[in-house]
Amino acid sequence: MPPDHNLDDYVDPYSPGHRHGGPLRVGLGGPVGSGKTALAAALCRTLGAEYDLAVVTNDIYTTEDADFLRRNAVLPDDRIEAVQTGCCPHTAIRDDITANLDAVELLESRHPGLELVLVESGGDNLTASFSYGLVDVQVFVVDVAGGDKVPRKGGPGVTASDLLVVNKTDLAPLVGADLGVMRRDADAVRGGKPTLLISLREDPAATEVAEWVREQVRARALQEA
Numbered sequence: 001m002p003p004d005h006n007l008d009d010y011v012d013p014y015s016p017g018h019r020h021g022g023p024l025r026v027g028l029g030g031p032v033g034s035g036k037t038a039l040a041a042a043l044c045r046t047l048g049a050e051y052d053l054a055v056v057t058n059d060i061y062t063t064e065d066a067d068f069l070r071r072n073a074v075l076p077d078d079r080i081e082a083v084q085t086g087c088c089p090h091t092a093i094r095d096d097i098t099a100n101l102d103a104v105e106l107l108e109s110r111h112p113g114l115e116l117v118l119v120e121s122g123g124d125n126l127t128a129s130f131s132y133g134l135v136d137v138q139v140f141v142v143d144v145a146g147g148d149k150v151p152r153k154g155g156p157g158v159t160a161s162d163l164l165v166v167n168k169t170d171l172a173p174l175v176g177a178d179l180g181v182m183r184r185d186a187d188a189v190r191g192g193k194p195t196l197l198i199s200l201r202e203d204p205a206a207t208e209v210a211e212w213v214r215e216q217v218r219a220r221a222l223q224e225a
């Protein structure tokens with residue numbers, strides 16, 4: 001094999017942790033209505049004063065999620081960018097990430113000191129996951145309203161995301177979901193990666209998720225030092 005084809009020196013551009021410099025990019029994925037925008041809003045409220053922060057939202061046909069964040073004034077308007085995918089959400093976060101990269105780069109050029117970018121995927125199903133060419137770490141958000149079987153059903157979001165969030169625990173008694181079963185099933189398929197059971201209704205600051213994000217920012221700073 002010619003020297004320039006030596007695979008020992010090859011760095012996969014889409015492998016986790018390959019990027020250097022720039023803000024930490026955190027993907028928020030998960031099924032329709034699980035609470036991705038509510039979590040993005042909560043993280044903006046909790047972390048907006050600590051970090052130079054911006055958000056990219058993805059919707060299929062509208063700018064609904066970006067409009068929600070703007071209406072709720074969680075961040076100044078020029079820190080929120082909407083991508084209209086016009087196609088399956090997972091296409092825009094995994095297969096052709098160009099529009100999302102453009103949105104992140106626009107935010108980076110507008111705010112050169114940016115430290116953290118949240119990228120919310122459009123709501124999809126259990127198969128969606130982000131390309132590591134777009135984000136550095138990914139959070140998968142499911143909720144208890146679909147029943148306690150969801151973690152057991154697996155899929156890359158549930159098994160391989162860097163953080164699994166089971167949201168809307170306040171609804172568990174109403175839908176007869178057993179949170180102990182959800183915790184046990186998630187732990188069984190996640191190989192030691194963390195899972196948080198939360199209710200954004202009861203904790204609008206998303207305290208535990210915000211702490212996890214802080215840890216990721218610290219870890220990246222150490223990695224880059």
Ligand SMILES: Nc1nc2c(ncn2[C@@H]2O[C@H](COP(=O)(O)OP(=O)(O)OP(=O)(O)O)[C@@H](O)[C@H]2O)c(=O)[nH]1
Nearest residue numbers: 031032033034035036037038122123168199200201
């Ligand atoms: N009861 C309850 N409702 C919640 C909670 N978190 C979010 N919601 C509600 O769930 C609905 C959907 O929340 P969103 O944040 O829009 O969900 P999403 O995942 O962004 O939805 P899509 O982007 O359309 O896929 C909204 O009406 C929220 O107010 C929670 O912890 N408990």
Ligand SMILES: [Mg+2]
Nearest residue numbers: 036037065120
């Ligand atoms: Mg949303």
